[in-house]
Amino acid sequence: MALVMEKHKMPEQDPKVRAHNFNEVALGYTEELAVAEANRCLHCKVPHCRKGCPVEVDIPEFIAKIKEKDFVGADKKIKESNSLPAICGRVCPQENQCEKYCVMGIKGEPVGIGRLERFVADYCMKNDTEVIEKTVKEDMPKVAIVGSGPAGLACAGDLAKMGYQVTIFEALHTAGGVLSYGIPEFRLPKDGVVKPEIENLRKMGVKIEVDAVIGKLFTIDDLMQEYNFSAVFVATGAGLPHFMNIPGENLNGVYSSNEFLTRCNLMKAYRFPEYATPIKVGKVVAVVGGGNVAMDSARTALRLGAEHVYIVYRRSEAELPARREEVEHAKEEGIDFRLLNNPVEILGDENGYVTGIRCIKMELGEPDSSGRRRPVPIEGSEFDLAVDTVVIAIGQGPNPLVQSTTPDMEVNKRGNIVADEETCKTSKEGVFAGGDIVTGAATVILAMGAGKKAAKAIDEYLKEKFSK
Amino acid sequence: MYKILKRKVLHDGILQFTLEAPFIAKKAQPGQFVVLRVNEYGERIPLTIADFNREQGTIDIIFMVIGASTTMLAKLNEGDSILDLVGPLGKKTDIRPGMGTVVCIGGGIGVAPIYPIVRGMREAGNHVIAIMGAKNKDILILKDEMEKVADEVIVTTDDGSFGIKGFVTTALQQLIDKGVDISEVVAIGPVIMMKTVADTTRPYNIKTVVSLNPIMVDGTGMCGGCRVQVGDKIKFACVDGPEFDGHLVDFTNLMERQRMYRPQEAVEKDHICRLEKQVEAMEEK
Numbered sequence: 151m152a153l154v155m156e157k158h159k160m161p162e163q164d165p166k167v168r169a170h171n172f173n174e175v176a177l178g179y180t181e182e183l184a185v186a187e188a189n190r191c192l193h194c195k196v197p198h199c200r201k202g203c204p205v206e207v208d209i210p211e212f213i214a215k216i217k218e219k220d221f222v223g224a225d226k227k228i229k230e231s232n233s234l235p236a237i238c239g240r241v242c243p244q245e246n247q248c249e250k251y252c253v254m255g256i257k258g259e260p261v262g263i264g265r266l267e268r269f270v271a272d273y274c275m276k277n278d279t280e281v282i283e284k285t286v287k288e289d290m291p292k293v294a295i296v297g298s299g300p301a302g303l304a305c306a307g308d309l310a311k312m313g314y315q316v317t318i319f320e321a322l323h324t325a326g327g328v329l330s331y332g333i334p335e336f337r338l339p340k341d342g343v344v345k346p347e348i349e350n351l352r353k354m355g356v357k358i359e360v361d362a363v364i365g366k367l368f369t370i371d372d373l374m375q376e377y378n379f380s381a382v383f384v385a386t387g388a389g390l391p392h393f394m395n396i397p398g399e400n401l402n403g404v405y406s407s408n409e410f411l412t413r414c415n416l417m418k419a420y421r422f423p424e425y426a427t428p429i430k431v432g433k434v435v436a437v438v439g440g441g442n443v444a445m446d447s448a449r450t451a452l453r454l455g456a457e458h459v460y461i462v463y464r465r466s467e468a469e470l471p472a473r474r475e476e477v478e479h480a481k482e483e484g485i486d487f488r489l490l491n492n493p494v495e496i497l498g499d500e501n502g503y504v505t506g507i508r509c510i511k512m513e514l515g516e517p518d519s520s521g522r523r524r525p526v527p528i529e530g531s532e533f534d535l536a537v538d539t540v541v542i543a544i545g546q547g548p549n550p551l552v553q554s555t556t557p558d559m560e561v562n563k564r565g566n567i568v569a570d571e572e573t574c575k576t577s578k579e580g581v582f583a584g585g586d587i588v589t590g591a592a593t594v595i596l597a598m599g600a601g602k603k604a605a606k607a608i609d610e611y612l613k614e615k616f617s618k
Numbered sequence: 619m620y621k622i623l624k625r626k627v628l629h630d631g632i633l634q635f636t637l638e639a640p641f642i643a644k645k646a647q648p649g650q651f652v653v654l655r656v657n658e659y660g661e662r663i664p665l666t667i668a669d670f671n672r673e674q675g676t677i678d679i680i681f682m683v684i685g686a687s688t689t690m691l692a693k694l695n696e697g698d699s700i701l702d703l704v705g706p707l708g709k710k711t712d713i714r715p716g717m718g719t720v721v722c723i724g725g726g727i728g729v730a731p732i733y734p735i736v737r738g739m740r741e742a743g744n745h746v747i748a749i750m751g752a753k754n755k756d757i758l759i760l761k762d763e764m765e766k767v768a769d770e771v772i773v774t775t776d777d778g779s780f781g782i783k784g785f786v787t788t789a790l791q792q793l794i795d796k797g798v799d800i801s802e803v804v805a806i807g808p809v810i811m812m813k814t815v816a817d818t819t820r821p822y823n824i825k826t827v828v829s830l831n832p833i834m835v836d837g838t839g840m841c842g843g844c845r846v847q848v849g850d851k852i853k854f855a856c857v858d859g860p861e862f863d864g865h866l867v868d869f870t871n872l873m874e875r876q877r878m879y880r881p882q883e884a885v886e887k888d889h890i891c892r893l894e895k896q897v898e899a900m901e902e903k
């Protein structure tokens with residue numbers, strides 16, 4: 151049988167249509183497409199794909215089950231190592247992970263592992279084939295998890311499977327972290343995907359306390375001393391927005407990407423006034439930055455009715471940190487990329503509303519410490535773009551709430567918690583940390599990988615503690 | 619869910635709720651606030667903790683019906699519940715023994731958040747003069763409560779229907795002119811009031827603390843929607859404040875930013891009937 155060198159395409163909404171709705175862009179494989187794609191897998195004796203997966207999903211085995219049309223079996227296989235496959239299949243940058251190592255990728259395109267994982271999870275969710283058992287045991291030690299983003303959820307899932315009594319504390323009113331407030335509905339449906347996957351954790355016996363700001367309502371010491379948690383995993387992410395510190399940033403119409411996306415995704419401002427939270431998007435929007443958050447913000451602005459949306463990025467196309475696929479999607483939808491441009495001022499009218507953004511042209515110099523060529527301003531090249539909304543998406547730092555109320559836990563000069571890469575141990579006994587709060591803003595799957603490592607280390611720690 | 623144990627109408631359009639929230643009550647300090655969401659369609663709105671009782675596990679909020687969310691909140695009765703209540707948020711007021719004479723100023727609904735600060739200042743052993751301002755005597759709130767916790771209470775009304783005729787700054791200026799040795803002023807109320815208080819004390823170099831009320835979403839420092847210009851720095855009111863040095867705050871920018879959603883707020887008011895239906899549906903559950 152001749153090898154199919156290219157991935158089977160996943161059906162997608164037409165760009166012209168989808169640019170005006172919040173429905174999911176990628177529609178997912180059908181059963182036929184999934185089986186056909188699974189048949190491209192060569193079942194290597196030494197499956198390199200697995201080493202690219204931070205949570206070590208048994209990829210060849212689940213793909214083998216898809217070939218046999220045993221979709222339920224495939225789902226079980228995946229869930230042995232990944233509690234959130236419908237999410238990972240959608241948002242993982244597979245090109246840098248599992249699919250990067252696929253042998254098929256040497257001469258053609260790698261097997262669509264992410265698409266297959268997504269298909270299996272969606273199939274089982276749709277057909278309600280899952281029977282999730284309660285695994286948490288009343289006589290096991292209590293573990294507190296601070297933050298319900300990808301790291302916290304992954305850690306909770308693994309610890310619950312081991313029987314520990316897990317309680318997740320979430321500051322917002324909805325669990326999920328960036329999965330709920332950050333990544334838009336059109337990439338990751340909330341009611342259809344995020345909620346059911348989190349619900350599965352509840353079925354396993356994981357308690358989720360929302361509206362609980364650790365550092366304010368309880369400190370880490372309160373949890374350990376007053377409420378008898380034997381270990382704590384801090385997974386509070388990178389939720390502190392960076393601003394540019396340029397004139398005009400306090401004008402009306404300037405948003406941090408966090409605020410813009412939170413209003414839209416978490417508060418459902420795109421359904422205002424059915425939902426009470428408002429959002430203001432003008433006719434012309436500039437999004438500053440080149441990462442996935444910038445792409446999400448730009449595409450959200452379009453769907454909220456903006457007529458023209460710019461991405462303003464200080465380096466060139468090759469350095470865009472966003473996933474290739476997201477950049478392509480944004481281009482198809484008509485986002486206007488203004489590369490090698492850097493904002494120097496936001497302009498406003500006498501009432502304090504944005505009227506424009508002043509940028510300076512850039513050229514690339516020598517590589518900097520990140521290995522990317524450093525952008526250098528071209529003197530005298532300033533120009534103005536007329537815009538009425540600006541979204542700043544230049545990155546996030548660690549929120550200091552937990553660190554500032556836990557003085558005996560070491561923090562580095564950027565405010566990230568210092569933790570061992572393998573064991574997630576912090577300088578405070580019984581306290582572990584992982585995900586963006588340790589590494590700085592990274593990816594969903596890396597955070598989940600850290601959550602799994604922490605679960606393993608917490609298990610070892612507690613076993614030793616209680617054997618004494 | 620957070621149960622409303624007591625609902626009290628202070629005046630037409632001004633309500634006080636006592637909420638069952640033992641964990642928040644345990645940690646609450648003067649100057650802090652909560653963010654609440656009435657139901658699943660609701661927005662998150664910040665309200666200052668007007669009172670707390672650690673033994674009974676309750677906190678009080680006082681609010682004026684001004685828009686959709688407060689309208690919806692006002693429709694709830696004793697025994698009903700609020701879906702989400704997050705707190706205590708923000709930094710607590712800097713209250714120390716030995717501060718000397720402190721003047722606490724509350725304007726309008728701002729009397730509610732100033733009340734626990736007055737109580738805390740007095741409990742720490744300071745001499746507290748409370749100035750309460752209102753448009754007229756009918757909308758004066760918490761006067762009796764304030765008299766119990768302050769050393770002196772001065773009331774001003776815009777129309778002179780009670781106390782001194784004029785603004786809170788009229789009374790403040792009188793204290794200064796009398797030569798009262800004021801070590802610190804804390805002012806909470808409409809932005810324009812806090813600005814004029816800061817303008818009044820500036821020439822005398824009296825430390826003046828104001829509690830800012832910008833638009834907020836999460837209230838935990840993750841979005842910067844509440845950012846304010848203080849001196850040459852951008853601060854997030856929800857985590858760096860809400861209290862700041864009144865002589866450094868850019869009040870004009872704050873007032874502009876508060877107006878950001880006026881058009882949408884107007885749309886909301888047209889939809890109050892829908893909100894009523896949502897509340898009814900909630901009650902049936």
